[in-house]
Amino acid sequence: MYQFTYSIPTKIIFGPDKLDKLGKELSKFGKKVLIVYGGGSIKRNGIFDRATLSIKEAGLEYCELSGVEPNPKITSVNAGADICRKEGIDVILAIGGGSVIDCSKAISASAAYDGDAWDIITRKVKIGKCLPIVTILTIAATGSEMDPVFVISNMETQQKLACGHPAVRPAVSFLDPTLTYSVSPFQTAAGSADILSHIMEDYFLDDGETMYFLDRFKEGMMKTVIKYAPIAIAEPENYEARANLMWTSSWAINGFSGAMRKSEWSNHMMEHELSAIYDITHGLGLAILTPRWMKYVLDETTAPKFYDFAVNVFGVDPALSQMEAAKKGIECLEDFLYKKLGLKSTLTEVGIDDKNIDVMAKKACNGKETLNGWKVLTPAQIAEIYRACL
Amino acid sequence: MYQFTYSIPTKIIFGPDKLDKLGKELSKFGKKVLIVYGGGSIKRNGIFDRATLSIKEAGLEYCELSGVEPNPKITSVNAGADICRKEGIDVILAIGGGSVIDCSKAISASAAYDGDAWDIITRKVKIGKCLPIVTILTIAATGSEMDPVFVISNMETQQKLACGHPAVRPAVSFLDPTLTYSVSPFQTAAGSADILSHIMEDYFLDDGETMYFLDRFKEGMMKTVIKYAPIAIAEPENYEARANLMWTSSWAINGFSGAMRKSEWSNHMMEHELSAIYDITHGLGLAILTPRWMKYVLDETTAPKFYDFAVNVFGVDPALSQMEAAKKGIECLEDFLYKKLGLKSTLTEVGIDDKNIDVMAKKACNGKETLNGWKVLTPAQIAEIYRACL
Numbered sequence: 001m002y003q004f005t006y007s008i009p010t011k012i013i014f015g016p017d018k019l020d021k022l023g024k025e026l027s028k029f030g031k032k033v034l035i036v037y038g039g040g041s042i043k044r045n046g047i048f049d050r051a052t053l054s055i056k057e058a059g060l061e062y063c064e065l066s067g068v069e070p071n072p073k074i075t076s077v078n079a080g081a082d083i084c085r086k087e088g089i090d091v092i093l094a095i096g097g098g099s100v101i102d103c104s105k106a107i108s109a110s111a112a113y114d115g116d117a118w119d120i121i122t123r124k125v126k127i128g129k130c131l132p133i134v135t136i137l138t139i140a141a142t143g144s145e146m147d148p149v150f151v152i153s154n155m156e157t158q159q160k161l162a163c164g165h166p167a168v169r170p171a172v173s174f175l176d177p178t179l180t181y182s183v184s185p186f187q188t189a190a191g192s193a194d195i196l197s198h199i200m201e202d203y204f205l206d207d208g209e210t211m212y213f214l215d216r217f218k219e220g221m222m223k224t225v226i227k228y229a230p231i232a233i234a235e236p237e238n239y240e241a242r243a244n245l246m247w248t249s250s251w252a253i254n255g256f257s258g259a260m261r262k263s264e265w266s267n268h269m270m271e272h273e274l275s276a277i278y279d280i281t282h283g284l285g286l287a288i289l290t291p292r293w294m295k296y297v298l299d300e301t302t303a304p305k306f307y308d309f310a311v312n313v314f315g316v317d318p319a320l321s322q323m324e325a326a327k328k329g330i331e332c333l334e335d336f337l338y339k340k341l342g343l344k345s346t347l348t349e350v351g352i353d354d355k356n357i358d359v360m361a362k363k364a365c366n367g368k369e370t371l372n373g374w375k376v377l378t379p380a381q382i383a384e385i386y387r388a389c390l
Numbered sequence: 391m392y393q394f395t396y397s398i399p400t401k402i403i404f405g406p407d408k409l410d411k412l413g414k415e416l417s418k419f420g421k422k423v424l425i426v427y428g429g430g431s432i433k434r435n436g437i438f439d440r441a442t443l444s445i446k447e448a449g450l451e452y453c454e455l456s457g458v459e460p461n462p463k464i465t466s467v468n469a470g471a472d473i474c475r476k477e478g479i480d481v482i483l484a485i486g487g488g489s490v491i492d493c494s495k496a497i498s499a500s501a502a503y504d505g506d507a508w509d510i511i512t513r514k515v516k517i518g519k520c521l522p523i524v525t526i527l528t529i530a531a532t533g534s535e536m537d538p539v540f541v542i543s544n545m546e547t548q549q550k551l552a553c554g555h556p557a558v559r560p561a562v563s564f565l566d567p568t569l570t571y572s573v574s575p576f577q578t579a580a581g582s583a584d585i586l587s588h589i590m591e592d593y594f595l596d597d598g599e600t601m602y603f604l605d606r607f608k609e610g611m612m613k614t615v616i617k618y619a620p621i622a623i624a625e626p627e628n629y630e631a632r633a634n635l636m637w638t639s640s641w642a643i644n645g646f647s648g649a650m651r652k653s654e655w656s657n658h659m660m661e662h663e664l665s666a667i668y669d670i671t672h673g674l675g676l677a678i679l680t681p682r683w684m685k686y687v688l689d690e691t692t693a694p695k696f697y698d699f700a701v702n703v704f705g706v707d708p709a710l711s712q713m714e715a716a717k718k719g720i721e722c723l724e725d726f727l728y729k730k731l732g733l734k735s736t737l738t739e740v741g742i743d744d745k746n747i748d749v750m751a752k753k754a755c756n757g758k759e760t761l762n763g764w765k766v767l768t769p770a771q772i773a774e775i776y777r778a779c780l
Contacts, residue, residue: 002567002633003405008398015393177392213614213634213641220606227602243392244603251603 002211004259007166010146014175014247016239019050019136022093023058025172029132030090033062034083036104037095040066042138045182047095051136055093063087065107068096071153071160071275071282072103077117080107084131085114094135094170097191098142098282101135102150105168108133109150121152121163130167136174139183140246141191141283143198143253145173153276159363160276162268175250177242185233188245189341190283192229195249196222197286201265202258204294204305205374211259218257219312224248226313230340264373267293270382273360278352287337288347292388294330297375298323306330347389357386392601394649397556400536404565404637409440409526412483413448415562419522420480423452424473426494427485430456432528435572437485441526445483453477455497458486461543461550461665461672462493467507470497474521475504484525484560487581488532488672491525492540495558498523499540511542511553520557526564529573530636531581531673533588533643535563543666549753550666552658565640567632575623578635579731580673582619585639586612587676591655592648594684594695595764601649608647609702614638616703620730654763657683660772663750668742677727678737682778684720687765688713696720737779747776 013021026033033055035048042048055062065080083089084107094104108131110117119125137145144150148169153160183191203218224244231241251257270293271285298306303322310316310329320328338345347353361382364371371377377385403411416423423445425438432438445452455470473479474497484494498521500507509515527535534540538559543550573581593608614634621631641647660683661675688696693712700706700719710718728735737743751772754761761767767775 001406001629003408004402006402006404012394012396014396016391018393210630211634211637212617212630213611213638216610216613217607220610221603223606224603239391240600240602244601247601248603 002259006256008146008169008254008256010170010254011172012146012175012250013172016176016178018174018176019047020054022051022134022136022174023054023056023060026055026060026091026093026134027058029134029171031060032088032090033060033093034065034080034087034089034091034107035062035093035095036065036068036080036100036107038066038068038070038100041182042095047136047138047179051093051095062093063089068100068103070099071279072099072106074118074121074152074154076103077106077110077152080104081110081113081117084111089131092131092133094133095138097137097139098144101133101137101144101170102142102152104133104135105144105150106152106163107131108168109163109165118154121154121161123163127165127167130165133168133170134172134174135170136176136179137246138179139187139191140180140242140249141194143195143249145170145175146250146254151272158276160272162272173250175246177239177246180242180246181237183236185236185342187281188229188232188236189343190281190287191249192225192245192283192341193287193337193343194283195245195252196225197267197283197290198252199225199257200290201267202263203309204297204302205263206305214257214259215308216312219308221248221252221257222313226336233341264371266371266373266377269364269366269371270360270385273364274347274352277356277360278350280350280352284343284350287341287343288345288350288389289385291330291334291337292385294333296381296385296388298326298330302374347386354387354390357383361386392649396646398536398559398644398646400560400644401562402536402565402640403562406566406568408564408566409437410444412441412524412526412564413444413446413450416445416450416481416483416524417448419524419561421450422478422480423450423483424455424470424477424479424481424497425452425483425485426455426458426470426490426497428456428458428460428487428490431572432485437526437528437569441483441485452483453479458490458493460489461669462489462496464508464511464542464544466493467496467500467542470494471500471503471507474501479521482521482523484523485528487527487529488534491523491527491534491560492532492542494523494525495534495540496542496553497521498558499553499555508544511544511551513553517555517557520555523558523560524562524564525560526566526569527636528569529577529581530570530632530639531584533585533639533641535560535565536640536644538645541662548666550662552662563640565636567629567636570632570636571627573626575626575732577671578619578622578626579733580671580677581639582615582635582673582731583677583727583733584673585635585642586615587657587673587680588642589615589647590680591657592653593699594687594692595653596695604647604649605698609698611638611642611647612703616726623731654761656761656763656767659754659756659761660750660775663754664737664742667746667750668740670740670742674733674740677731677733678735678740678779679775681720681724681727682775684723686771686775686778688716688720692764737776744777744780747773751776
């Protein structure tokens with residue numbers, strides 16, 4: 001029976017030139033701000049100056065944590081949590097994409113804990129009081145700006161783990177599509193593959209219940225990505241394309257379309273092992289894995305959902321048999337990812353060989369015997385999917 | 391340029407048998423509860439007892455305001471606001487449909503004002519401090535459980551006016567599809583016409599911007615109503631149908647799909663005049679009006695949107711010309727409303743003649759010269775639309 005608790009209180013300020021409201025929004029949470037960001041492009045392109053101007057005008061103080069990595073590391077989290085404790089930070093301002101926001105969530109959850117933040121990520125220590133988070137999003141991809149989940153890597157233990165808590169869902173997020181004009185064609189493509197994957201992880205599942213309404217919503221989101229990602233790549237300053245991708249990225253994963261259910265997110269679990277070892281771009285890893293996973297799980301029982309996908313998302317001829325349409329739908333997805341978005345289609349092309357496949361396949365089960373999901377996968381089956389990607 | 395502020399913090403507790411959580415949710419706001427309800431069916435069917443049991447178990451006290459009318463009257467609002475002031479109410483619990491929830495919102499907005507609540511509705515007096523609202527929804531229709539708007543009638547002045555404020559958006563809403571099993575076929579049909587209208591009022595507009603993503607979402611919601619309303623009428627205890635209708639009703643009007651924009655809602659403005667004078671069921675009035683409005687505004691400039699509607703919602707042949715498809719789409723809607731839902735198709739059938747048409751046409755402009763919207767309508771044109779409904 002279809003039941004859930006829905007609560008997405010994140011306030012979204014969507015549109016260009018809204019950063020003058022930043023100081024006012026931050027001041028609702030206190031006086032001292034920790035600004036978290038990545039490689040420093042926000043200093044070159046003026047976003048940092050616009051943000052700090054508004055912060056100062058509101059009479060607030062700020063500290064900085066820079067250098068957050070594309071797959072954020074536990075070392076950055078510990079550094080940020082240290083600053084929070086030493087400086088008495090009231091609110092965290094994340095400026096960046098999913099990595100920076102995820103890192104900020106981990107800092108928020110760890111600031112009140114005096115030990116190694118990895119204890120929080122591994123759930124050895126329970127999350128207590130969290131610091132509020134405000135974000136300025138600079139790339140449409142992970143949806144971290146409106147969800148309560150974060151993923152942190154530990155290069156020492158070669159682990160990449162997901163964690164979540166309602167209290168780290170950002171309180172306010174500034175979504176300005178013009179800030180994504182400078183996102184490169186490759187990052188736009190990889191981000192779009194990530195958005196698509198978020199939608200598909202909640203679409204391709206069967207928990208014996210039907211929320212027809214939400215499946216139509218998910219199909220609409222997939223169509224949006226398929227329509228606008230190539231436009232954003234060809235015309236980086238197309239506001240309509242960037243706005244549609246940005247708002248879709250948030251709704252793909254904020255919990256609404258998945259109806260607050262915990263699906264197993266099989267492709268993400270497999271991809272996390274890839275990037276834990278090889279540090280490849282998350283969306284690229286997903287783009288390589290997903291069609292192979294689809295072919296592996298396609299059978300008589302799963303074909304009806306693939307049929308809906310093919311017909312409703314890619315406009316495949318509804319007169320085809322379920323299995324024919326299903327296969328055609330997967331072909332259309334491959335065509336989109338590898339031709340229209342121009343993403344690499346094999347692990348070999350990104351320099352990954354079969355050396356670690358069995359280890360990754362085991363770790364993808366995340367401590368369990370199998371990777372549960374639409375189809376339960378054993379480590380041997382997961383290894384087969386990895387090998388099909390070579 | 392597409393921009394907005396999104397903030398929908400209403401917490402939704404969706405599913406059967408959740409009322410044991412009611413007391414805990416209410417207790418977050420204080421000790422004294424005003425329970426607002428309608429004709430008393432909630433006392434016969436056990437909902438009142440289940441709610442008050444949970445309230446007592448949480449150690450809270452409650453007062454009651456019963457007898458809220460189907461088109462809630464300002465007299466009920468004043469009565470409720472009186473109780474709030476005299477009893478020191480902390481939180482309002484609305485048990486019912488849109489009318490009860492709308493009345494509760496008006497009470498919430500008026501409780502701190504010592505004069506006639508009509509001053510608030512007519513905006514003579516600004517809304518100040520509001521009381522928090524928790525709702526238990528018993529019919530899927532108006533979406534009032536998740537939006538900040540309320541509509542109140544004054545039979546003395548023959549006015550039905552809409553008002554809104556972020557602070558009256560319900561804090562928590564309990565959505566239990568099984569509570570709508572007892573909704574009659576007629577009320578299910580009228581409620582579904584209301585939901586459809588909410589989606590269409592934000593779909594048929596042209597503000598020079600494209601949020602493709604949201605238009606696909608709106609089409610998915612329309613398809614959901616078209617699929618499940620007839621099922622809910624034929625099988626009143628079909629959980630899947632009731633759940634899809636209920637969750638769609640909330641999202642049709644909570645502000646998300648309209649992207650927080652103020653569209654003019656022409657059909658609602660025209661319908662409000664009908665029910666202000668004749669007190670007819672809101673959804674029925676909308677069902678009679680909407681196809682006539684569509685035929686009236688259909689021309690070369692509006693045909694493309696009607697084409698999308700026809701093809702994407704009703705599966706009309708995409709090979710037809712825009713105008714042919716558009717007309718076919720309107721026919722499909724008439725067939726759905728008058729045949730599949732069995733709603734009456736003319737004002738004459740519900741006992742309304744042409745006597746008040748010119749007065750209503752003028753009042754539908756709400757104090758302005760024209761009714762602005764997708765097509766600007768003069769009172770003479772509005773009167774033509776009313777006459778086409780006879």
